[in-house]
């Protein structure tokens with residue numbers, strides 16, 4: 001296709017159109033917006049994007065995104081150490097924090113089990129969760145004082161993962177609960193509003 005725009009602009013349009021939810025038309029509009037923006041704003045955007053991943057890593061304990069060995073939650077002594085909420089990804093942590101109701105720690109799986117896509121337990125941070133709990137138990141924490149809330153999405157993959165984790169963790173003697181109903185089936189946790197999410201968190205049920 002013949003391009004009517006200089007290469008430098010085409011490059012920007014091409015990069016924008018690779019982003020989720022951005023079609024070719026939106027990519028063009030964003031590029032035009034930048035073209036008409038003051039150079040200072042464009043530089044600020046470029047350096048924010050370029051610097052975003054520098055110095056970032058995963059928390060050694062919960063695999064949340066972090067600047068140091070431990071994320072802000074794991075490093076906070078005021079959070080309930082024996083209450084661990086297991087989520088699919090980092091956006092779910094943000095969604096749960098928005099409710100202001102959860103005072104425990106997290107464990108980010110970075111995915112869910114999906115046999116169709118070839119994603120098994122080794123591809124998510126499930127084994128790491130088991131080792132984390134085992135380490136806590138050998139460090140003097142009693143199993144009876146622990147609760148693991150499985151807050152994977154109410155989708156087929158989310159439910160499959162929740163069942164898998166229950167089977168994995170129950171033998172350790174800890175309480176495993178599932179985030180309550182009320183979340184739209186098949187929906188994403190991070191799309192739920194604060195009230196729905198708070199209700200789901202309060203209405204959690206133990207797996208038997």
Ligand SMILES: [Zn+2]
Pocket residue numbers: 059060061062063064070071072073074075
């Ligand atoms: Zn952490």
